[in-house]
Amino acid sequence: MTVIRAFVSRSAPLMACLGLLAIWQVAALMLKTDSFPGAWEAIKAIPSILGDQESLINILASIRRMAIGFSVAVLVSIPLGLMMGRSRAVASFFNPLLMITYPVPKAALMPIILLWLGVGDIAKMLVIFLGVSLPVIYHSFQGAKAIEEKMLWSGAAMGLSAAQRMIRIVLPAALPEILTGCRTGLVLALITMVTSEMIARQSGAGNILFNALDMGQYDTVYAMIIIIGAMGIGLDAAFERLRARLVRWSEPGFEIPLSFA
């Protein structure tokens, strides 16, 4: 009984993926239009994309921009969010700024950014940076604000300076919340990466996708969607593993594989 249950819960994500592909295949067979190839055709196109050197360079360039944009955003946003959470002055300075930028779709800023920085890497990384920053700042802020004051008092009584308390108490205590923000940020990094390449076509995974669309190579389009989707799932799952490891001390006692919580 428990063995079966364990098997079912472990293979559930895989089953869900297969189910989705099956529905796709059936729908494609029923609709029979050129612009909607079946799942199988799309999957068949994947090896030729991944085997092509130019495509690979494109995809790797995307990943590189995403990695840089994400890392810089995290490195800037965590300290900023934590300081906002601990200091009313810092919070009231940055809050209006964030409130204005929050609802603006980062892709909508793309034309302006392109105008200033050109179509190169910098412009795209900046868009990714903007997309990732906000959730990370927000969650770091919430995490730092929610810390029990007496934890900081305990640290102060042991002789920790304000700076030491920030790094050695606020940061670890807020870590679960910070990592939740980073996880959202990671998915947003992928999304802004693709949109930035859609607007500033030059290189990248998004570029392959939209070029194929222009040329009517629909199996490539769908294959790229699968590749980008798989990258997203893979990154998210890897990050979730890292997160669960880092904040084991705060987790309730069960796990959902590949959860999207």
Place this chain on the structure above:
Amino acid sequence: MKLMPSRPNVEAKAAPARQTGAAMITIDRVSQVFRTSGRREHLAISDISLTIEDGAFVSILGPSGCGKSTLLYIVGGFVSPTEGVARVKGKAIRGPGPDRGPVFQEFALFPWKSVLGNVMYGPRQQGVKSGEAEAQSRALIEKVGLKGFEHFYPKELSGGMKQRVALARTLAYHPAVLLMDEPFGALDAHTRTRLQNDLLKIWERDRKTVLFVTHSVEEAVFLSDRVVVMTRAPGRIKQIVEIDLPRPRRRSELLLDPRYQKYVVDIEGMIDDTSEDELRP
């Protein structure tokens, strides 16, 4: 030998100087006003003066909400009083410091650290080498009865266990003054008795200055040199009772001692009086 204690000293501000030593903590006409979220001002404690000599064990008793924790926070330097000054060794308290170790009512353990990590935190911060800090911490953990739980995280502990970790964590960095806010409140009677005895032993050996908040009259009389009884909010000092019982104190002897019993009954009476005062319009 006189069996009955003389009538407890009723004058709050002029507590007689004790033989224990020089003043460690002086609380001088301290009041604390809090601004509550309804923008109303709330007087938590009012005009409190108290001197605690070096090496004295002083307990504070009083109804819930009378400002016992607030007074402790002021001595800890976590809260600065609206009026008056608190001093430690004659110097006005500006902020927290490792000379005053708090044990909070809410434990405030570091949840990302194991039991051992929590207890080692203070000594490590003070520059004790990691091996030495670990050995000392393990000994303390054993002393508070948590041997075998060194690698548990706070979320995996019961309330009473957390309380014992909080106690060990503060004892670990050897503060000269212990500020203990109902440190045994969440413990079962048996563990409570054991830790009271342990605390007494530690105190009799190191002669730390202790400011101890409790709701238990027996506990206060058993442990203290002096018991401070506070009134209902806004907290004022109602009476200060010198506990003139011989040390070292043994629980088994003390419980049978009529002087001990008289102190307990007297102080319980004072606390009852306090609530009667409150019932009068």
